[in-house]
Amino acid sequence: MTDPFDHEAPGPRPGGIAARALGARSQPDYLVRLNSEQRLAVETTEGPVLVLAGAGTGKTRVLTTRIGHLLATGKARPSQILAVTFTNKAAREMRHRIGDLIGPAVEGMAWLGTFHSIGVRILRRHAEMVGLKPNFTILDADDQVRLMKQVIQAEGIDEKRWPAKQLAGLIDSWKNRGLSPKDVPPGDGGGFASGKALKLYAAYQDRMKVLNACDFGDLLLENLRLFREHPDVLAEYHQRFQYMLVDEYQDTNVAQYLWLRLLAQGRRNICCVGDDDQSIYGWRGAEVDNILRFEKDFPGAVVIRLERNYRSTSHILGAASHLITHNEGRLGKTLFTDATDPDAAKVQVASSWDSEEEARAVGEEIETLQRRGHALNEMAILVRASFQMRSFEERFIQLGLSYRVIGGPRFYERQEIRDALAYLRIVMQPGDDLAFERIVNTPRRGIGETTVRLLHDHARARQIPILQAAEELTLTSEIGAKARTSLRDLVAAFARWRGKLGVIKHTELAEIILDESGYTEMWQQDRSADAPGRLDNLKELIRSMEEFESLEGFLEHIALVMDRDSADSNDAVSIMTLHSAKGLEFETVFLPGWEEGLFPSQRTLDESGRAGLEEERRLAYVGITRAKQRALIWFASNRRIHGLWQSSVPSRFLDELPDKHVDVVEQTSSYGGYNVGGVGNYGASRFDRADPFANTYSTPGWQRAQKNRAAGTQSTSRGASRLIEGELIAKSTGPSSAYACGERVFHQKFGYGTILEIEGNKLTVDFATGPKKVVDSFVSRG
DNA sequence: AGTCAATCTGTTTTT
DNA sequence: CAGATTGACT
Numbered sequence: 001m002t003d004p005f006d007h008e009a010p011g012p013r014p015g016g017i018a019a020r021a022l023g024a025r026s027q028p029d030y031l032v033r034l035n036s037e038q039r040l041a042v043e044t045t046e047g048p049v050l051v052l053a054g055a056g057t058g059k060t061r062v063l064t065t066r067i068g069h070l071l072a073t074g075k076a077r078p079s080q081i082l083a084v085t086f087t088n089k090a091a092r093e094m095r096h097r098i099g100d101l102i103g104p105a106v107e108g109m110a111w112l113g114t115f116h117s118i119g120v121r122i123l124r125r126h127a128e129m130v131g132l133k134p135n136f137t138i139l140d141a142d143d144q145v146r147l148m149k150q151v152i153q154a155e156g157i158d159e160k161r162w163p164a165k166q167l168a169g170l171i172d173s174w175k176n177r178g179l180s181p182k183d184v185p186p187g188d189g190g191g192f193a194s195g196k197a198l199k200l201y202a203a204y205q206d207r208m209k210v211l212n213a214c215d216f217g218d219l220l221l222e223n224l225r226l227f228r229e230h231p232d233v234l235a236e237y238h239q240r241f242q243y244m245l246v247d248e249y250q251d252t253n254v255a256q257y258l259w260l261r262l263l264a265q266g267r268r269n270i271c272c273v274g275d276d277d278q279s280i281y282g283w284r285g286a287e288v289d290n291i292l293r294f295e296k297d298f299p300g301a302v303v304i305r306l307e308r309n310y311r312s313t314s315h316i317l318g319a320a321s322h323l324i325t326h327n328e329g330r331l332g333k334t335l336f337t338d339a340t341d342p343d344a345a346k347v348q349v350a351s352s353w354d355s356e357e358e359a360r361a362v363g364e365e366i367e368t369l370q371r372r373g374h375a376l377n378e379m380a381i382l383v384r385a386s387f388q389m390r391s392f393e394e395r396f397i398q399l400g401l402s403y404r405v406i407g408g409p410r411f412y413e414r415q416e417i418r419d420a421l422a423y424l425r426i427v428m429q430p431g432d433d434l435a436f437e438r439i440v441n442t443p444r445r446g447i448g449e450t451t452v453r454l455l456h457d458h459a460r461a462r463q464i465p466i467l468q469a470a471e472e473l474t475l476t477s478e479i480g481a482k483a484r485t486s487l488r489d490l491v492a493a494f495a496r497w498r499g500k501l502g503v504i505k506h507t508e509l510a511e512i513i514l515d516e517s518g519y520t521e522m523w524q525q526d527r528s529a530d531a532p533g534r535l536d537n538l539k540e541l542i543r544s545m546e547e548f549e550s551l552e553g554f555l556e557h558i559a560l561v562m563d564r565d566s567a568d569s570n571d572a573v574s575i576m577t578l579h580s581a582k583g584l585e586f587e588t589v590f591l592p593g594w595e596e597g598l599f600p601s602q603r604t605l606d607e608s609g610r611a612g613l614e615e616e617r618r619l620a621y622v623g624i625t626r627a628k629q630r631a632l633i634w635f636a637s638n639r640r641i642h643g644l645w646q647s648s649v650p651s652r653f654l655d656e657l658p659d660k661h662v663d664v665v666e667q668t669s670s671y672g673g674y675n676v677g678g679v680g681n682y683g684a685s686r687f688d689r690a691d692p693f694a695n696t697y698s699t700p701g702w703q704r705a706q707k708n709r710a711a712g713t714q715s716t717s718r719g720a721s722r723l724i725e726g727e728l729i730a731k732s733t734g735p736s737s738a739y740a741c742g743e744r745v746f747h748q749k750f751g752y753g754t755i756l757e758i759e760g761n762k763l764t765v766d767f768a769t770g771p772k773k774v775v776d777s778f779v780s781r782g
Numbered sequence: 783a784g785t786c787a788a789t790c791t792g793t794t795t796t797t
Numbered sequence: 798c799a800g801a802t803t804g805a806c807t
Binding site for chain 2: 114115116117141216251280281385444446448449559580601604641642
Binding site: 160642 | 798799803
């Protein structure tokens with residue numbers, strides 16, 4: 001049997017380690033480095049195994065060593081092991097670490113990847129069986145929504161009342177649960193579009209088949225269909241996958257679970273590694289239940305707990321462990337450590353007046369640590385919601401403290417990248433209507449809405465791709481002369497570019513396309529501040545194409561691997577959300593914003609009740625356990641939400657931390673006027689303010705004072721006036737600002753401009769786009 | 783086709 | 798409050 005995916009030639013098994021491992025009676029050295037539970041998890045190769053790996057207990061080591069062990073003992077060849085992760089980053093890391101263990105043989109591990117990348121791989125091989133062609137397109141979130149918009153409109157439903165985004169969410173949740181249109185229980189549409197959601201779902205799926213496209217959910221859903229409708233195909237994979245390993249099992253959704261279960265029916269050698277206490281993706285379909293139910297789903301399963309923590313101090317561990325015991329329905333683990341540093345810091349809890357002071361306090365703490373020789377790379381600020389990042393960024397800019405924000409808008413999501421990719425997609429796949437619609441008038445070609453509608457109708461009526469419809473319509477006089485000419489040029493250009501496919505190098509072709517289409521020029525003409533950056537991004541895109549053999553390979557990669565590895569080597573503090581911190585560790589972790597409503601998030605509480613609260617608590621647990629040496633928690637007494645000042649109550653999670661491992665820091669700030677209660681939680685929260693004026697903070701008068709403060713007006717209100725001083729010192733470069741009228745300045749967003757007027761720290765600057773009011777700390781000398 | 787004002791909407795995010 | 802999005806207008 002020839003198998004294009006089998007990189008490894010049949011024949012003798014990989015020699016090196018196998019001989020070493022089996023030749024001698026003594027333990028192979030890779031096993032000696034494990035503790036007894038880890039070793040058990042590695043050596044229990046047959047049958048279902050669930051490894052409950054607490055934070056910092058060597059989960060990845062177990063996974064990689066287990067694979068090494070399977071290979072070393074000759075139980076499997078690299079191509080016979082299915083190893084699934086959630087993120088590309090995790091897959092990369094695993095591949096790297098297995099490589100360290102077994103050497104170049106890791107190249108043969110063709111089935112190590114994310115659920116989606118493996119799903120695509122399988123689907124492309126059997127595409128015809130589910131009504132697709134092997135070169136089907138993978139739609140991203142943006143394409144999905146645009147397509148749904150069209151479907152909604154085609155059904156004659158008011159898109160305003162029933163937004164496509166919402167439908168996308170609904171369909172996504174169905175797909176997460178493994179439900180294709182025929183499986184959705186009637187009435188499950190939640191009243192969307194008066195019960196038409198299901199019909200829209202079916203229409204959307206039909207439309208995708210016509211476009212020869214798949215969305216992310218389909219990659220798994222179609223796999224399920226394939227396996228169910230074609231037992232012979234499933235049997236082939238049963239034969240192939242001798243051993244299966246799954247990382248972060250607590251994050252699997254129902255579709256992924258079903259997929260695993262179908263595959264595991266073969267050899268039944270499935271090893272899932274996860275931590276129910278770190279399940280934080282319930283809101284996007286992950287089912288903690290999958291891990292809680294493992295023993296029922298896989299009878300005879302061996303459950304192994306890894307509880308020995310190698311990461312954190314006993315205080316950090318003690319605090320996190322105690323916090324998480326407040327959750328019900330856990331499988332239950334108790335982390336412990338041998339670390340006995342008598343000087344280890346307790347988890348620190350401190351309060352601040354508002355988010356600005358919080359940022360100031362964190363900044364001071366960071367600078368102190370830095371002075372003592374701690375690397376910024378070993379510090380992270382983990383927030384619940386990304387809007388919290390802003391105050392830290394602002395403060396760190398003022399301090400000149402280097403930081404990096406992890407997460408945020410991704411490379412592939414940028415407009416210019418998506419436009420460029422659309423061009424490339426059409427060249428690869430002329431039937432990619434969504435891509436065509438995206439760029440048909442970008443850059444402007446005088447092909448407006450009317451023309452596009454005409455094309456659309458024609459394409460629909462004749463059941464042909466829009467590009468072909470365009471070609472046909474340029475021969476008639478249905479479209480205006482101007483539009484017709486440019487449309488004809490565009491169609492001809494695509495034909496020309498396609499002719500070069502495989503003839504010239506794909507990077508060269510991409511450059512030609514971007515130049516000849518006028519796309520590069522469009523940004524060169526653009527005078528806005530971010531235009532140069534966009535051109536750089538396009539260059540970067542071309543550069544990253546070099547690593548691929550063909551355009552096809554590159555587009556596949558882009559569709560599936562949407563993370564950019566920001567190998568930033570500078571020493572900088574990381575700022576990120578708690579969600580994106582999972583799997584990472586830092587010497588020092590700052591956890592700001594522990595306030596009711598924010599963390600736990602009110603919305604989660606409203607939407608998911610107790611389950612939501614528990615997920616928030618797990619998030620808190622993840623946050624604390626990221627810390628190796630120090631965890632510092634803050635809460636602010638006042639926070640501005642949607643522009644309104646709200647006084648806030650300390651998070652209930654603070655009360656759930658054990659006194660033994662926590663240091664509550666008394667208010668050090670000169671202002672604030674309240675203090676944090678002593679330790680001892682009888683009756684009211686021990687973090688309740690002892691300030692008799694506390695309840696005045698929510699009065700209209702107080703809020704007015706706060707508004708004045710925000711507007712820069714002096715207020716006589718006690719706390720506020722001091723805060724203004726603080727702000728002036730911190731934010732303004734001086735009473736009359738360090739700038740002068742007529743000076744040329746640069747702004748991140750607006751570009752270069754000339755100062756027209758100065759008002760304290762506020763400048764009125766004449767940018768290319770017109771005069772704008774900006775704060776002086778946001779501009780630099782141009 | 784392009785600009786401006788009214789209106790809405792405010793978590794977490796990978797693939 | 799501020800950013801994004803939409804709709805009306807020119």
